[in-house]
Amino acid sequence: MTFSQLIVNLWHSPLLATTNEAENAPIVLAGVLLSLVVIYLASKIGGELSKMADLPPVLGELIGGVVVGASALHLVVFPDGGAGASDSMIMTILEFINDLSPEAVTSIFQSQSEIISVLAELGVIILLFEIGLESDLKELTKVGYQAIIVACVGVAVPFMAGTAGLILLFHAPVIPSIFAGAALTATSIGITSKVLSELGQLKSREGQIIVGAAVIDDILGIIVLAVVASLAKTGEVDIFNVIYLIVSATVFLIGSILLGKYFNQSFVALANKLQTRGNLIIPAFIFAFFMAFLGNAIHLEAILGAFAAGLVLDETDKRKELDEQVKPVADILVPVFFVTVGAKVDLGVLNPLVPENRPGLVIATFLIVVAIIGKIVTGWSVFGQPGINRLAVGVGMIPRGEVGLVFAGIGAASGTLDKPLQAAIIIMVILTTFLAPPCLRFAFKQSPGEKESLEKANLIG
Amino acid sequence: MTFSQLIVNLWHSPLLATTNEAENAPIVLAGVLLSLVVIYLASKIGGELSKMADLPPVLGELIGGVVVGASALHLVVFPDGGAGASDSMIMTILEFINDLSPEAVTSIFQSQSEIISVLAELGVIILLFEIGLESDLKELTKVGYQAIIVACVGVAVPFMAGTAGLILLFHAPVIPSIFAGAALTATSIGITSKVLSELGQLKSREGQIIVGAAVIDDILGIIVLAVVASLAKTGEVDIFNVIYLIVSATVFLIGSILLGKYFNQSFVALANKLQTRGNLIIPAFIFAFFMAFLGNAIHLEAILGAFAAGLVLDETDKRKELDEQVKPVADILVPVFFVTVGAKVDLGVLNPLVPENRPGLVIATFLIVVAIIGKIVTGWSVFGQPGINRLAVGVGMIPRGEVGLVFAGIGAASGTLDKPLQAAIIIMVILTTFLAPPCLRFAFKQSPGEKESLEKANLIG
Numbered sequence: 023m024t025f026s027q028l029i030v031n032l033w034h035s036p037l038l039a040t041t042n043e044a045e046n047a048p049i050v051l052a053g054v055l056l057s058l059v060v061i062y063l064a065s066k067i068g069g070e071l072s073k074m075a076d077l078p079p080v081l082g083e084l085i086g087g088v089v090v091g092a093s094a095l096h097l098v099v100f101p102d103g104g105a106g107a108s109d110s111m112i113m114t115i116l117e118f119i120n121d122l123s124p125e126a127v128t129s130i131f132q133s134q135s136e137i138i139s140v141l142a143e144l145g146v147i148i149l150l151f152e153i154g155l156e157s158d159l160k161e162l163t164k165v166g167y168q169a170i171i172v173a174c175v176g177v178a179v180p181f182m183a184g185t186a187g188l189i190l191l192f193h194a195p196v197i198p199s200i201f202a203g204a205a206l207t208a209t210s211i212g213i214t215s216k217v218l219s220e221l222g223q224l225k226s227r228e229g230q231i232i233v234g235a236a237v238i239d240d241i242l243g244i245i246v247l248a249v250v251a252s253l254a255k256t257g258e259v260d261i262f263n264v265i266y267l268i269v270s271a272t273v274f275l276i277g278s279i280l281l282g283k284y285f286n287q288s289f290v291a292l293a294n295k296l297q298t299r300g301n302l303i304i305p306a307f308i309f310a311f312f313m314a315f316l317g318n319a320i321h322l323e324a325i326l327g328a329f330a331a332g333l334v335l336d337e338t339d340k341r342k343e344l345d346e347q348v349k350p351v352a353d354i355l356v357p358v359f360f361v362t363v364g365a366k367v368d369l370g371v372l373n374p375l376v377p378e379n380r381p382g383l384v385i386a387t388f389l390i391v392v393a394i395i396g397k398i399v400t401g402w403s404v405f406g407q408p409g410i411n412r413l414a415v416g417v418g419m420i421p422r423g424e425v426g427l428v429f430a431g432i433g434a435a436s437g438t439l440d441k442p443l444q445a446a447i448i449i450m451v452i453l454t455t456f457l458a459p460p461c462l463r464f465a466f467k468q469s470p471g472e473k474e475s476l477e478k479a480n481l482i483g
Numbered sequence: 484m485t486f487s488q489l490i491v492n493l494w495h496s497p498l499l500a501t502t503n504e505a506e507n508a509p510i511v512l513a514g515v516l517l518s519l520v521v522i523y524l525a526s527k528i529g530g531e532l533s534k535m536a537d538l539p540p541v542l543g544e545l546i547g548g549v550v551v552g553a554s555a556l557h558l559v560v561f562p563d564g565g566a567g568a569s570d571s572m573i574m575t576i577l578e579f580i581n582d583l584s585p586e587a588v589t590s591i592f593q594s595q596s597e598i599i600s601v602l603a604e605l606g607v608i609i610l611l612f613e614i615g616l617e618s619d620l621k622e623l624t625k626v627g628y629q630a631i632i633v634a635c636v637g638v639a640v641p642f643m644a645g646t647a648g649l650i651l652l653f654h655a656p657v658i659p660s661i662f663a664g665a666a667l668t669a670t671s672i673g674i675t676s677k678v679l680s681e682l683g684q685l686k687s688r689e690g691q692i693i694v695g696a697a698v699i700d701d702i703l704g705i706i707v708l709a710v711v712a713s714l715a716k717t718g719e720v721d722i723f724n725v726i727y728l729i730v731s732a733t734v735f736l737i738g739s740i741l742l743g744k745y746f747n748q749s750f751v752a753l754a755n756k757l758q759t760r761g762n763l764i765i766p767a768f769i770f771a772f773f774m775a776f777l778g779n780a781i782h783l784e785a786i787l788g789a790f791a792a793g794l795v796l797d798e799t800d801k802r803k804e805l806d807e808q809v810k811p812v813a814d815i816l817v818p819v820f821f822v823t824v825g826a827k828v829d830l831g832v833l834n835p836l837v838p839e840n841r842p843g844l845v846i847a848t849f850l851i852v853v854a855i856i857g858k859i860v861t862g863w864s865v866f867g868q869p870g871i872n873r874l875a876v877g878v879g880m881i882p883r884g885e886v887g888l889v890f891a892g893i894g895a896a897s898g899t900l901d902k903p904l905q906a907a908i909i910i911m912v913i914l915t916t917f918l919a920p921p922c923l924r925f926a927f928k929q930s931p932g933e934k935e936s937l938e939k940a941n942l943i944g
Contacts, residue, residue, distance in 0.1 A: 048779060050597070051604050055776040055785065062769045069759040079759045119780050133597055136511070140598050143512050298530040298540040300814035307815055308523045315516040318509060319580050324516065347811040353761035354768055354812060 046130050049120055053134035056112050058358070060097045061138075064090045065357035078459040080216045083357055085456075087364020098365040100135045102431075107131035138362065143324070145359035146212050148352050150325040151310045153215040153224070153233065154332015155345055159279065161230045162333070168404045169234030175403040176235065176419045177242045180206035180396030187388060194443065197254055201438050204250040205429035205447045206393050206422070208243030210455065211236040211325065212359065213421040217459045223466055228411050231404065232418035239419070240323055241271040247429065254438045270320050275330055278313065282334030285309075290338050303347045306335060366427070367452055371445045382445030389450040394420055394457075414465040421458035426451035507591050510581055514595035517573050519819070521558045522599075525551045526818035541677045542920040544818055548825020559826040561596045563892075568592035599823065604785070606820035607673050609813050611786040612771045614676040614685070614694065615793015616806055620740065622691045623794070629865050630695030636864040637696065637880045638703045641667035641857030648849055655904065658715050662899050665711040666890035666908045667854050667883070669704030671916065672697035672786065673820065674882040678920045682927055689872050689927075692865065693879035700880070701784055702732040708890065715899045731781050736791055739774065743795030746770075751799050764808045767796060827888070828913055832906045843906030850911040855881055855918075875926040882919035887912035 068086025069079035090097040092105060097112055099105040107113045107127045112134070117127060162169075185203030188194040194202075214236050215224065223229040245267045252260040289309070293302045310331040317327030335344060373379055401416030430447040433439035439447070529547025530540035551558040553566060558573055560566040568574045568588045573595070578588060623630075646664030649655040655663075675697050676685065684690040706728045713721040750770070754763045771792040778788030796805060834840055862877030891908040894900035900908070 047597075047600065048785075051601060051785060052776055052779045054601055054605075055608075055772045055779065059769055059773045059776065062765050062772075066757065066759070066761070066765050066769075070757055073758050133594075136508075136594055137598050137601050139508065140512060140515055144515075147516075296527070296531055297534050298527070299810075300527070300818070303811050303814050304523050304527050304818070308520055308527075311516045311523075312520045315513055315520065318513045318516065324509075324512060347814075349760075350764050350808040350811050351815060353764050353808075357761070357765070 046126055046133070049116055049122070049126075049130050050133045050137070052119075053112055053116055053130060054137050056115065057098055057134065057138050058141075060090050060112070061087075061358055061361045062354075064098075064364075065361050068361075069357075078217045078220045078463055080213065080220060080360055081456065081459040083360040084213075084364040087361035088367055088369060089364075090361065091365025091367065093367060093369040098138070098361065100139065100362075100366055101132060102135075102366075138358065141355060142359040142362040145352075145355035145357070147310070147314050147324055147328040148348070149212055149216065149356045149359065151328040151332040152345075152348055152352050153211075153219065154329040154334075155336050155341065155348065156219065156224050157230065157233055157333060157336060158225060159333050159337060161225065161227075162234050165227060165231045165234060165407070168231050168407060170238055171403050171405075172231060172235040172400045172415060172419065173238035173242060176209065176239060176397050176400040177207040177246065179399055180392055181246070183396055184389060184392045187392060188385070188443075191388065192385060198433075198438055198440065198443055201250050201254060201429070201433050202389065202443055202447055204246045205426050205433070206389065206396060206450070207239070207246050208422065208426065208429075209236045209239040209397070209419045210421045210426075211240055211329075213363075213455060213458060214418050214462075216356075216360075217462050218418065221463060221466055223414075227407060228414045228418070228466075231407075231410075231415050235400070235415075235419060237275075237326065237329060240326060241267075241275075244271070244322060247432075251432065251436075254433075254436060267321070271322055271326075274317065274320060274322060275326065278327075278330040279333060282330075282337065285334060286338050289335065290340055293340055302340060302344055303351075306331075306344055306348070309335065363455075367448075369452070371448055372452070378441070379445060381442035382449065385442055385446035386449035386453075389446050390453050393422065393450050393454050411465065411468065413468055414462065417458065417461045417465040420461065421455045422451045426454075507587055507594070510577055510583070510587075510591050511594045511598070513580075514573055514577055514591060515598050517576065518559055518595065518599050519602075521551050521573070522548075522819055522822045523815075525559075525825075526822050529822075530818075539678045539681045539920040539924055541674065541681060541821055542917065544821040545674075545825040545917060548822035549828055549830060550825075551822065552826025552828065554828060554830040559599070559822065561600065561823075561827055562593060563596075563827075599819065602816060603820040603823040606813075606816035606818070608771070608775050608785055608789040609809070610673055610677065610817045610820065612789040612793040613806075613809055613813050613817075614672075614680065615790040615795075616797050616802065616809065617680065617685050618691065618694055618794060618797060619686060620794050620798060622686065622688075623695050626688060626692045626695060626868070629692050629868060631699055632864050632866075633692060633696040633861045633876060633880065634699035634703060637670065637700060637858050637861040638668040638707065640860055641853055642707070644857055645850060645853045648853060649846070649904075652849065653846060659894075659899055659901065659904055662711050662715060662890070662894050663850065663904055663908060665707045666887050666894070667850065667857060667911070668700070668707050669883060669887065669890075670697045670700040670858070670880045671882045671887075672701055672790075674824075674916060674919060675879050675923075677817075677821075678923050679879065682924060684875075684927055688868060689875045689879070692868075692871075692876050696861070696876075696880060698736075698787065698790060701787060702728075702736075705732070705783060708893070712893065712897075715894075715897060728782070732783055732787075735778065735781060735783060736787065739788075739791040740794060743791075743798070746795060747799050750796065751801055754801055763801060763805055764812075767792075767805055767809070770796065824916075828909075830913070832909055833913070839902070840906065842903035843910065846903055846907035847910035847914075850907050851914050854883065854911050854915050872926065872929065874929060875923065878919065878922045878926040881922065882916045883912045887915075 064086030065083040068082030072079050072082025089095060092099050095111060096109055099110050110131055113127060113131050116130065181203045184206045185199045188199035188202055189196060215233055218224045218229045218232060245264055248263050248267055249259050252258065252263065289305060293305055310328050313327035313331040314324040315327065318324040335341065371379055371382065374383055397419040398416035400419055401412030404410055404412060404415060426447060430444050434444045525547030526544040529543030533540050533543025550556060553560050556572065557570055560571050571592055574588060574592050577591065642664045645667045646660045649660035649663055650657060676694055679685045679690045679693060685694070706725055709724050709728055710720050713719065713724065750766060754766055771789050774788035774792040775785040776788065779785040796802065832840055832843065835844055858880040859877035861880055862873035865871055865873060865876055887908060891900065891905050895905045
């Protein structure tokens with residue numbers, strides 16, 4: 023309502039003081055609109071340049087985020103990154119237009135950042151829903167055992183190598199070492215699956231193993247975090263909570279897929295019966311958002327619920343139509359996620375000219391080597407899949423993304439991690455995230471499978 | 484991040500107290516997801532039932548909102564409606580799941596409500612963008628004079644009749660009477676254009692006159708509010724501000740359409756050049772959101788900017804493709820707006836058994852009669868359009884929607900309106916909003932144009 027905005031200017035009566043929130047609402051909306059314009063520009067310019075350089079577009083979106091974010095232009099910044107309203111260029115623009123009080127500026131910055139963050143969360147929820155829709159449940163269950171092994175190896179190897187190395191090589195205390203080792207475990211399913219989709223490899227055997235393993239990895243990551251967090255706090259492991267998480271995750275994923283087989287039919291019947299606009303997409307989103315809520319409510323991840331919902335609806339004969347309709351929604355929400363991930367990164371920690379960064383950079387080099395090798399070896403744990411591109415499977419597990427940042431943030435807030443170790447984890451996350459897309463592309467170029475199909479295509483064409 | 488949610492449960496360390504906002508983030512997300520599920524259910528069930536009863540679906544969405552909102556189920560309630568966190572059923576569910584402190588509950592409720600409100604605003608912005616895309620600029624300029632006259636008559640008649648009636652019949656003081664008269668002026672473009680679109684009448688001559696007049700009405704509404712607000716505050720009218728609003732609105736609308744003629748070509752050329760996903764919809768949304776921001780920044784309405792953006796892009800040969808892609812986005816965001824409008828209404832003020840409601844109900848009856856007749860007469864101000872459905876034009880201008888509620892809210896906050904007059908305005912808004920969709924449908928059934936085309940269809944069929 024620009025009406026109330028008008029009133030702010032016309033009317034500074036103390037009687038209106040109680041409606042402070044409502045007064046700020048149009049300015050919050052202006053901030054959100056401007057942030058979205060910046061985010062879309064960054065994602066499109068970054069994505070297109072990346073594509074021209076023959077790299078995956080999502081890498082460009084991440085870098086676009088870095089450019090507009092905390093590292094450079096300061097257009098899209100967030101309070102949880104330590105930024106205040108005065109660090110935000112968008113807030114400066116809004117202040118210039120609206121003549122705001124300092125309290126109003128702080129409150130508008132908070133609200134706007136929170137809204138963009140939730141839009142980013144909705145973006146990754148819709149991305150995982152879409153990945154679920156594009157995944158093939160039968161294919162996925164066929165490679166289920168491989169995915170479980172890849173996930174477990176990919177958690178165990180970096181964790182043990184990282185922890186042992188920090189203790190033995192860097193003489194770090196045990197609990198911080200365990201925490202840092204744990205930060206090496208989780209794979210960012212968002213980045214990996216987006217790159218796979220862009221490469222057209224989502225439905226390949228390798229792609230399905232990676233997606234399956236990344237989903238399991240996400241669950242393992244939650245469990246590892248629960249373990250190390252209780253270890254750091256009390257020196258003991260809360261066995262009850264660990265068992266709860268393992269059981270609830272298993273029941274949730276398997277249960278939803280089994281139930282889905284029955285739900286499928288009623289979903290299609292319902293969509294066919296509805297007469298008003300959105301007859302297909304609204305029921306689908308009700309299901310996806312409800313499953314995401316459920317995943318969140320039982321203390322797993324919202325994205326797991328959305329992925330399960332996508333898998334279930336993939337089995338219906340409305341799949342194609344639904345896919346078509348989800349695409350534009352994903353197109354406008356998913357970039358908010360990737361640009362936000364990039365924007366929250368502060369490349370300042372990479373500067374070796376700042377003396378405080380140096381200890382972190384040395385540890386970071388070690389962590390990055392462990393992070394990359396620890397995941398690449400998982401490709402060789404795949405069995406019974408002759409001719410599979412083992413390098414691609416391993417490389418696909420490399421990006422740590424936002425999950426690693428959560429470890430770093432919690433470790434720092436709890437006082438477990440000192441500054442250099444925290445910085446090292448952040449650097450490891452940045453580099454694995456940015457390296458993974460081009461590496462994955464390179465790995466798939468080595469694929470015997472792709473060569474074959476290219477040759478076939480040439481024969482036909 | 485459900486990671487941090489987990490940590491909330493595992494770890495109540497005072498060291499974490501500074502990351503309060505971040506801790507609550509996953510619960511805010513859960514609240515938003517659950518709210519969206521409820522909103523979608525309400526909109527679909529309401530819309531389908533309405534369709535079955537041969538009424539416009541948007542009426543059902545509004546009523547669905549009333550059912551889940553402040554009047555009945557209390558699932559979707561807002562702090563600006565006077566509700567606290569304890570009035571929200573969704574907050575009760577979240578409290579049950581998460582074991583929250585009272586401060587956390589208040590802060591989560593605030594955040595969640597703010598996010599749903601902004602999603603609703605984005606919904607009406609996208610609705611107006613879509614209406615702009617579906618409108619025909621040539622058609623609209625052809626009926627431009629008629630639209631201006633309809634808008635001016637539709638502002639002048641209810642304003643004068645309402646103010647005079649309140650002073651003469653109800654012996655109300657002058658300034659509150661002027662304020663209440665002003666609340667009768669603005670047409671809700673969202674509701675009217677949605678109903679027109681549902682009836683397939685958006686591109687008819689009547690439809691284009693109504694949409695054009697509703698847009699001008701929105702601008703006139705802003706100006707009237709500026710006038711009465713400064714009158715109520717200082718007893719004088721701020722002429723400078725009124726002139727500023729008239730000039731800026733005219734320059735903005737005409738300027739964007741003229742500029743758009745050149746922008747058009749580059750837009751299509753750009754969309755054709757882009758290689759990554761969202762090559763059409765992202766540039767379109769950058770344009771629409773930027774125009775919405777601009778409309779908001781110069782103290783007009785964001786929806787005016789979005790409408791102008793839609794009108795401009797309507798002239799490109801990408802129109803159809805863009806329309807296809809905007810549809811699913813509109814399908815998931817527009818219902819948030821309509822359900823929210825319904826949810827914010829408190830039908831309690833309509834209960835004649837509550838003695839305090841009675842004076843308001845009497846005045847309301849008068850205001851409703853003026854509100855309806857004052858707009859219906861505008862149909863007879865249309866000239867030079869032989870055979871036009873004058874009743875439909877007048878009826879199309881009836882719904883007051885959210886704009887009237889802003890008047891009531893500001894009047895109450897400033898102390899200008901007493902309780903009965905404020906309640907009367909709210910009742911007037913509710914009834915005109917809910918009556919308009921079925922009346923508009925009825926009015927178009929009387930249309931000679933529609934009868935003709937029905938007969939033709941029968942001949943062909």
